[in-house]
Every structure is written in C-alpha cells, then in structure tokens.
Amino acid sequence: MTRKLTLLSATIAAIALTAAAQAAEPGVTATEVKLGGSTALTGPGALVGIAHDLGEKVAAAEINDAGGINGRKLVRYFEDDGYVPSRTVQAMRKLVEIDEVLGVTASSGTASTIAALPLAEEKGVPMLQTAAQNTVMFNPPHKNLFGVGRSYGPGTTEFVKFLAGRTDKSAKWIAVVQDDDYGDDVQSGYEKAVKELGLTSVGVLRYKRGQKEFSAEIVKAKQLGAKMIVSGAIIGENVAMAKEMKRIGLDAQLAILWSGRIPQLIDLMGEAGNGVIAADYVGEFSDPAGQAFMAKAKKYLTADELTKLNRYSLTGYVGIMLMADAIKRCGQEVSRACVIAKLETAKDVQTNGLTSPINLSADNHVAELKLSYTIADFAKKEWVPLAK
Amino acid sequence: MQYFADLVISGLAIGAIYGLIGMGYACIYKATGVVNFAQGEVMMLITYVTASLLTLTTWPFWMGLVLAPAVGILVGIVVERVVIRPMIGRPSFAIVMVTIGLAVLMRSLIVLFWGSEPREFPGRGSEDVIQILGIGLYPVQVLAFLIFISAAAAAWAFLRYSRLGIAMRATALSEQIAMLMGVDVRRISGLSWAGAAALSGLAGVLFASAAYVGPDLFAVGLKAFPATILGGLDAVTGSAFGGLLIGVTENLVGGYVDSSLKEIAGFVVIIFILMLRPNGLFGDRDVERV
Numbered sequence: 001m002t003r004k005l006t007l008l009s010a011t012i013a014a015i016a017l018t019a020a021a022q023a024a025e026p027g028v029t030a031t032e033v034k035l036g037g038s039t040a041l042t043g044p045g046a047l048v049g050i051a052h053d054l055g056e057k058v059a060a061a062e063i064n065d066a067g068g069i070n071g072r073k074l075v076r077y078f079e080d081d082g083y084v085p086s087r088t089v090q091a092m093r094k095l096v097e098i099d100e101v102l103g104v105t106a107s108s109g110t111a112s113t114i115a116a117l118p119l120a121e122e123k124g125v126p127m128l129q130t131a132a133q134n135t136v137m138f139n140p141p142h143k144n145l146f147g148v149g150r151s152y153g154p155g156t157t158e159f160v161k162f163l164a165g166r167t168d169k170s171a172k173w174i175a176v177v178q179d180d181d182y183g184d185d186v187q188s189g190y191e192k193a194v195k196e197l198g199l200t201s202v203g204v205l206r207y208k209r210g211q212k213e214f215s216a217e218i219v220k221a222k223q224l225g226a227k228m229i230v231s232g233a234i235i236g237e238n239v240a241m242a243k244e245m246k247r248i249g250l251d252a253q254l255a256i257l258w259s260g261r262i263p264q265l266i267d268l269m270g271e272a273g274n275g276v277i278a279a280d281y282v283g284e285f286s287d288p289a290g291q292a293f294m295a296k297a298k299k300y301l302t303a304d305e306l307t308k309l310n311r312y313s314l315t316g317y318v319g320i321m322l323m324a325d326a327i328k329r330c331g332q333e334v335s336r337a338c339v340i341a342k343l344e345t346a347k348d349v350q351t352n353g354l355t356s357p358i359n360l361s362a363d364n365h366v367a368e369l370k371l372s373y374t375i376a377d378f379a380k381k382e383w384v385p386l387a388k
Numbered sequence: 389m390q391y392f393a394d395l396v397i398s399g400l401a402i403g404a405i406y407g408l409i410g411m412g413y414a415c416i417y418k419a420t421g422v423v424n425f426a427q428g429e430v431m432m433l434i435t436y437v438t439a440s441l442l443t444l445t446t447w448p449f450w451m452g453l454v455l456a457p458a459v460g461i462l463v464g465i466v467v468e469r470v471v472i473r474p475m476i477g478r479p480s481f482a483i484v485m486v487t488i489g490l491a492v493l494m495r496s497l498i499v500l501f502w503g504s505e506p507r508e509f510p511g512r513g514s515e516d517v518i519q520i521l522g523i524g525l526y527p528v529q530v531l532a533f534l535i536f537i538s539a540a541a542a543a544w545a546f547l548r549y550s551r552l553g554i555a556m557r558a559t560a561l562s563e564q565i566a567m568l569m570g571v572d573v574r575r576i577s578g579l580s581w582a583g584a585a586a587l588s589g590l591a592g593v594l595f596a597s598a599a600y601v602g603p604d605l606f607a608v609g610l611k612a613f614p615a616t617i618l619g620g621l622d623a624v625t626g627s628a629f630g631g632l633l634i635g636v637t638e639n640l641v642g643g644y645v646d647s648s649l650k651e652i653a654g655f656v657v658i659i660f661i662l663m664l665r666p667n668g669l670f671g672d673r674d675v676e677r678v
Contacts, residue, residue, distance in 0.1 A: 042500075212607060216642025219398060222394075
C-alpha cells in the first residue's frame with residue numbers, strides 16, 4: 001500500500017513538474033499555443049494589414065478544426081500598429097510581455113520589423129515576415145527573423161529576365177522606383193539584370209514615397225524612348241503611371257512587382273492598365289489552390305470580411321502554415337528556441353499550392369519562392385496567368 | 389519643345405487641383421486667421437461622401453460636380469459650428485492644433501466607414517484622351533482647368549464686388565472693427581469654412597475621377613499648402629495662381645533636374661519667394677504666420 005502511494009505521489013509530482021516546466025515556456029500551455037502579430041488595421045496601410053489578418057484567421061481556423069497543433073489549439077493575438085514603427089514596438093511589447101505569445105507572424109513592413117526586432121531578439125521570439133523582403137531586414141541575418149516570399153532585389157532581376165525574353169532586344173528600359181529601402185532593392189535588382197543581359201537602360205527615376213502624380217516621370221520616359229518600364233511602386237503610383245502612359249501616348253510595357261498586385265488595381269487603372277504585367281510569389285484566387293482557399297475563407301469569414309481579401313491574405317495564410325509546421329515538429333516540447341531551430345530546418349513545407357514549397361536553413365532565413373507572372377485583362381477584370 | 393510643353397501642360401493640370409485646394413486654405417485664413425491643417429482630410433471626406441451618393445443614386449459623373457460643392461458646404465458648416473466656433477477667442481495655436489486633431493479623426497473615420505481599399509470614382513469621366521496642341525489630356529483634366537479658372541474668377545469678383553466678400557475682407561483686416569461696422573463675423577467664419585470645403589470638394593472629385601478614391605487622398609491637400617504660402621496665405625486668387633506655379637515647377641524640376649527632387653521643388657521655391665516677399669507673391673504685409 002505504502003509503495004503504491006509512493007509511486008502515485010511520484011507520478012503526480014512528475015506530471016506537476018512537467019506541467020510547471022511546460023507552463024513556464026511563454027506562449028504554450030497543455031491546450032494552447034499563442035501566436036501574435038501586428039499590422040495596420042487602420043489608416044491607408046489597412047488594405048494590406050486587414051487582408052493579412054484575415055488570411056491568418058482562415059489558417060488558424062483550419063488548423064484548429066483539424067485538431068490543432070499536436071492537440072493544442074492555436075490562439076491568435078493581433079494588434080493594430082497603423083503602419084507606424086513606434087506603434088509596432090508597443091504592439092510587440094504587449095504581445096511578448098503581456099500576451100506572452102510564442103512567436104510573431106506579422107509586422108507591417110520593413111521599418112516596423114526592424115523597429116520591433118531588438119525586443120524580439122532579446123526575448124528570443126521567432127518572427128516571420130511574409131509580406132516584404134527587403135535586404136536591410138536580413139543583411140546582416142538575425143537569428144530569430146525569417147522571411148517568406150521573394151527578396152525584392154533578386155526577384156526584380158528574375159522578373160526583368162523574364163520580361164527580356166518576351167521583348168525586342170533593342171528595346172530601351174527604364175525603372176521608376178520609390179526612394180526608400182524597397183526602391184533601393186528594386187533598383188539594384190534591375191541594374192543587375194540590365195548588366196547581366198546587356199540591356200539598354202535609359203535610367204532609373206526615383207520618386208518620393210507618397211507621390212500621387214507621375215506626369216513628369218512618364219513624359220521623361222517617353223522623351224528617353226523607353227519601351228519597358230519596370231515599376232518599383234506600390235498601388236496608387238502604378239495607377240497614376242498607367243494612366244499617364246495612356247494620356248501621353250507612351251506605347252511601352254509597364255511591369256509591376258507583387259507588392260501592388262491586388263485585384264482592385266485592374267479596376268483602378270481602368271483601360272489604361274490593360275496589358276500591365278505583374279510578378280508574384282502567391283497564386284491567383286482563380287487558381288485551383290486559390291479556389292480551395294476561398295472555399296475555406298467562405299467557411300470561416302463573414303461576407304464583409306470576404307470582400308477584404310487580396311494577395312496579402314495568402315501571405316498571411318502561408319505564414320501561419322509555416323509557423324504551425326515548425327511548432328508541430330517540436331512535438332510536446334514546444335519553446336521559442338525550438339521553433340527557431342525548426343524554422344531553420346524547414347524543408348519543402350507545403351502551402352496547399354498557394355506558393356512553391358518553403359525551404360529555410362540556418363544560413364538562409366529567407367525562403368525565396370518561385371515567381372509566377374500575370375497580365376492585367378481589363379475586359380475580364382482579372383490577372384491572367386502568362387506562360388513562361 | 390514638345391517635351392517642355394508636355395511638362396508644362398501636365399503641371400498646369402495638377403496645378404489646377406492644387407490651386408482649388410489652395411484657395412480653400414486662403415479663404416479660411418483670410419476670414420478667420422486660422423490655418424486649417426485638415427483641408428486635405430475635408431477634401432477626402434467630401435470626395436468619399438460624393439462617391440457614395442453617386443453609387444447609391446447611380447447618377448452620372450457630372451452630378452458629382454454638383455454634389456461635391458453641396459456636400460462641401462454642409463461639411464464646412466458642420467465643422468465650423470461643432471469644432472471651430474467653440475474655439476473662438478482661444479489662441480491661434482490651439483485652433484491650429486484642433487484642426488490637426490480633426491485631420492487625424494477624419495482619416496480614421498473614413499477607414500472605419502468606407503474601409504481601406506482604394507476604389508474607382510463612380511462613373512468616372514471618359515478615359516478617351518483629347519489632343520490639345522498635340523498634347524494629350526483626359527477630359528476631366530480639361531474640365532478641372534475650366535472649373536479652376538471659373539472658381540478663381542468668381543472668388544476674385546466675390547471678394548471685390550459683393551457685400552459678403554467685402555465684409556469678409558473687412559473681417560480679415562480687423563474683426564473688432566468689422567463687428568462695430570455691423571458685420572456678423574460668425575456668419576463670415578461659417579461662410580469661409582463652407583466656401584473652402586466646397587472648393588476642396590470639387591478638387592477632390594476632379595482628382596479622384598482621374599486617379600482613384602482612397603484613404604491616402606488627403607496627401608493631395610498637403611501638396612496644396614505650399615501653393616497657398618507661395619500665393620499668399622490671405623490671398624485667395626493668389627493661392628490659385630500659386631497652385632499653378634507649384635504644379636509647373638514640380639514637373640519642370642522632375643523633367644529637367646531629377647525626379648526625386650520633384651516633390652520638394654515647391655518648398656524650395658517657397659523658401660526663395662518668401663525671402664524676397666515674406667507674405668507670398670500676393671499676400672498682404674500684415675499677415676501673422678503660424
């Protein structure tokens with residue numbers, strides 16, 4: 001009897017100690033795993049932030065419906081940083097110190113990520129950035145920061161090479177880029193491709209972030225004889241450029257990067273945007289994978305929320321899927337350190353066909369996903385896939 | 389020469405928008421001595437309301453040009469009555485801070501009510517390009533210029549010949565003396581806010597129909613501020629001219645110097661002009677600056 005009691009007591013003590021040890025690990029309990037994020041849910045940046053949040057919501061609901069991660073329910077904490085880096089730092093402090101999340105799957109943009117990074121590093125919190133991949137975030141590399149998507153520099157180089165394959169060799173090229181880190185990366189990628197392919201570039205025009213009017217840039221491009229315009233702009237700037245090209249009568253190809261490739265862009269550009277070519281690392285909602293995502297979205301989101309989906313919903317979804325894969329591979333011993341270690345060994349992580357498989361390593365914290373190309377079709381009001 | 393003409397005409401097209409908004413800034417300052425830093429946001433709000441009304445009624449685009457000033461007058465009166473009038477007698481700095489707060493509030497409310505997605509202006513004008521002297525322009529840009537000329541001429545005539553306009557100038561000169569002369573300065577204040585909002589609303593609808601309606605539209609209002617400083621903070625028609633000058637200067641700098649300097653070109657011009665004429669090109673000498 002005494003031996004049985006001793007054994008029972010020891011077992012209970014062992015369970016209690018294990019539970020205590022488990023409870024001490026931030027963001028993980030026996031029944032839950034907490035993940036956090038902060039993006040702009042208000043202000044002009046909310047177009048990106050809300051869509052991203054909704055994509056994460058779909059992914060989390062799907063995971064929880066399938067039994068969670070190793071039996072633990074995924075709980076999300078999401079903050080609005082208004083695309084203001086100082087607010088991202090506040091949000092990160094709340095997520096890490098008050099909500100005690102295991103990892104962070106979203107921060108607004110480059111500046112916000114860099115601003116929040118010291119706290120994340122201090123606390124050893126794994127961070128994902130799935131919407132923007134600027135060199136400045138990953139060079140030098142940070143132990144706990146991972147990027148999923150396509151670095152702007154190499155992505156632009158690949159895009160220009162794709163475009164060059166479809167263009168007359170004598171065509172003159174020009175790039176119009178924002179005067180920030182994003183623009184720097186696009187410019188370096190453009191210049192690398194121009195050099196490697198021996199293209200004729202008539203210049204790089206840099207504009208102030210937030211500029212609304214592009215007549216001078218497009219008139220100049222026409223004056224220089226440009227036939228290919230590579231845009232390092234986001235959304236509104238691409239609209240303005242396409243419209244100015246039509247007004248000025250510039251018969252050239254406008255090519256845009258994924259950051260501005262939202263469905264609404266075709267409506268906003270109108271007829272002027274017909275034929276604009278875009279590169280992206282996430283697929284279309286009309287693809288089989290996109291349709292499967294939409295079926296899930298219809299199950300988990302409200303009708304109003306469905307209207308707010310765009311490509312950033314897919315990047316949000318992919319981020320949660322990657323983080324869930326890393327947590328799952330930690331088994332029952334989930335910790336921030338373990339998640340970072342598992343992210344560094346992510347191999348061929350599937351995203352239900354929304355992107356190419358994700359691969360990361362200790363030396364490479366940015367998963368360079370495969371680009372696909374689409375062309376704006378104003379009549380159909382959609383981005384139509386282009387054959388390579 | 390064609391290159392130069394393209395840059396100038398394009399600059400005039402955007403300058404007309406700056407000019408309309410700039411007239412709004414000056415209209416308020418002239419009558420009340422307040423710099424309204426929410427002018428861009430007021431413009432954005434009126435544009436959103438007008439776009440929603442057009443969507444609901446399925447009225448044609450040109451009705452937006454009638455609705456925008458009407459909505460603008462309403463918005464201007466409400467803002468003046470609810471936000472500005474209770475601040476009468478307070479230091480100018482406090483009122484300016486209130487307009488900054490109003491700007492932030494309006495930006496948030498717009499995203500709350502209309503969402504953050506940019507959208508096309510309903511029934512936006514024809515996308516066919518009109519050739520004028522070999523230079524392409526969208527019909528709405530031609531329309532914007534004609535409206536700008538009409539508004540500038542009307543403002544000049546109003547201030548010079550109408551009783552209300554003269555009362556407004558008297559109020560600008562001295563509020564106390566104007567009151568002693570029987571001018572209802574509160575009415576003048578309300579009128580200036582209504583007029584400024586109407587002008588901004590027109591500018592917003594014209595710009596949005598050529599571009600899009602989005603929660604970053606307020607930035608166009610910020611660009612019009614240098615136009616007002618250049619023309620003279622208390623000079624309504626001068627601010628209109630300042631808008632054209634800023635639009636053309638930006639384009640010439642972008643075209644001939646460096647496109648990255650385009651956005652700051654207007655501010656550089658202001659520095660030089662203000663060094664020579666501290667009250668702007670057409671401003672009165674006794675302007676109190678904030």
